Amino acid sequence: MTPPLAIDGAAPLFPLGEGSPWPSWPPPATEEQRALQEEVLRSGRWGATSGELCHTFAQRFAERHGCVSGVTTVNGTVGLSAALAAWGVGPGDEVVVPAYTFVASATAVAMLGATPVIADVDPHDGHLSAQTLQEALSEKTRAVMVVHIAGSPCDMDQILPITRERGLPVLEDAAQAHGASYRGRPAGSLGDAASFSFQSSKAMTAGEGGILTTPDAELGELLWSVCNVGRSRRGAWYGHERIGWNLRMTEFQAAILLPWLDRLDEQITRRNAFVDAFSDGLARRGVPARVAPCPEGTTRDTRHLAMIDLNPDSDPTAADGTTKDWVLQALAAEGVPTDAGYPGLHRIPAIAEVSRCLPAPGTDRFCASTLWLRQNLLMADPEVADQTAEAFSRVLSDPRSRSNHE
Numbered sequence: 001m002t003p004p005l006a007i008d009g010a011a012p013l014f015p016l017g018e019g020s021p022w023p024s025w026p027p028p029a030t031e032e033q034r035a036l037q038e039e040v041l042r043s044g045r046w047g048a049t050s051g052e053l054c055h056t057f058a059q060r061f062a063e064r065h066g067c068v069s070g071v072t073t074v075n076g077t078v079g080l081s082a083a084l085a086a087w088g089v090g091p092g093d094e095v096v097v098p099a100y101t102f103v104a105s106a107t108a109v110a111m112l113g114a115t116p117v118i119a120d121v122d123p124h125d126g127h128l129s130a131q132t133l134q135e136a137l138s139e140k141t142r143a144v145m146v147v148h149i150a151g152s153p154c155d156m157d158q159i160l161p162i163t164r165e166r167g168l169p170v171l172e173d174a175a176q177a178h179g180a181s182y183r184g185r186p187a188g189s190l191g192d193a194a195s196f197s198f199q200s201s202k203a204m205t206a207g208e209g210g211i212l213t214t215p216d217a218e219l220g221e222l223l224w225s226v227c228n229v230g231r232s233r234r235g236a237w238y239g240h241e242r243i244g245w246n247l248r249m250t251e252f253q254a255a256i257l258l259p260w261l262d263r264l265d266e267q268i269t270r271r272n273a274f275v276d277a278f279s280d281g282l283a284r285r286g287v288p289a290r291v292a293p294c295p296e297g298t299t300r301d302t303r304h305l306a307m308i309d310l311n312p313d314s315d316p317t318a319a320d321g322t323t324k325d326w327v328l329q330a331l332a333a334e335g336v337p338t339d340a341g342y343p344g345l346h347r348i349p350a351i352a353e354v355s356r357c358l359p360a361p362g363t364d365r366f367c368a369s370t371l372w373l374r375q376n377l378l379m380a381d382p383e384v385a386d387q388t389a390e391a392f393s394r395v396l397s398d399p400r401s402r403s404n405h406e
């Protein structure tokens with residue numbers, strides 16, 4: 001017999017509000033972060049044109065991600081636009097963007113006056129595939145964006161042979177993938193350039209901010225120039241060699257981010273431990289849901305989010321598919337705050353209006369079937385993971401979790 005559910009008035013599995021097991025995000029600032037903040041404040045060198053921290057951080061972050069060059073930016077969105085602008089992308093050009101991602105992946109293209117081409121994703125892992133990429137290419141394609149969604153690296157072995165054959169640059173949207181790796185190589189070094197985000201929800205955050213990385217030293221100089229009003233790093237202060245933006249991050253942000261690099265691995269390990277224990281808990285209880293699989297070749301998923309597929313073996317829109325809205329509400333009542341996740345980009349009217357949208361049945365299936373556990377939940381103790389699986393078990397064994405319930 002399933003115990004009564006909190007949505008019907010029973011006591012929740014986890015306390016709501018005070019006493020809940022979920023840590024907040026970001027974690028409290030460390031002594032080192034406070035000391036560096038104070039040092040920046042005292043020095044009066046608050047910007048990257050006078051201080052050294054942004055530069056030091058960019059170098060260390062780039063090295064940690066297998067790259068020779070790093071350029072800090074205002075945020076991840078403009079980082080994507082800057083890389084595309086460096087390649088000359090503009091009006092009349094198309095850039096392939098997978099349909100399952102945050103809106104900014106496409107916005108970054110549209111802001112340049114270029115056309116995002118919204119490609120379908122694999123129905124089970126949510127990534128661009130060789131097939132969906134092929135369907136999206138045209139004579140106008142100037143670049144391909146891959147997204148390491150939720151910290152799960154895109155299956156680059158499916159993408160790179162196609163882009164190389166056509167001489168197309170690959171931009172990694174690594175906004176969610178600090179510390180991820182694919183076949184042992186770090187995200188950020190898998191394509192020609194990558195943009196990471198340090199916005200509040202991210203695995204490393206300074207409230208806002210971003211960084212571009214590239215394994216190509218020459219491109220690194222060009223990216224620096226585009227983000228620094230067209231200057232050249234070694235040129236005269238007022239010698240502007242091209243049109244560029246001021247996309248510089250502040251030294252205060254670098255003071256928070258630099259010490260974070262030493263904590264990143266430990267935090268990724270903790271989130272993975274939670275997801276493993278949660279997955280075991282689901283399997284042990286025979287729950288018909290599972291964490292969405294990582295593409296082949298993944299050596300490190302950072303679990304920025306855990307994407308849970310509620311109908312891994314069936315069609316979520318079929319009569320016995322899951323009623324995702326009810327499941328979200330029932331889990332919230334048990335004290336497990338989950339998230340419905342993204343709509344496909346092709347379903348966002350403002351994006352569809354400026355894009356060329358391909359049919360996206362895989363994305364529609366993925367969106368209908370998955371919900372998220374956010375990173376702060378995954379930072380909880382592993383024992384909590386098993387209880388979280390118990391909450392899923394209770395909720396998903398209720399007939400109301402299926403569309404065809406009476």
Ligand SMILES: Cc1ncc(COP(=O)(O)O)c(C=O)c1O
Binds near residue numbers: 075104147173
């Ligand atoms: C996949 C993805 N791309 C791009 C961005 C944009 O980053 P930002 O908010 O720093 O502009 C985000 C996050 O916000 C994201 O999750």
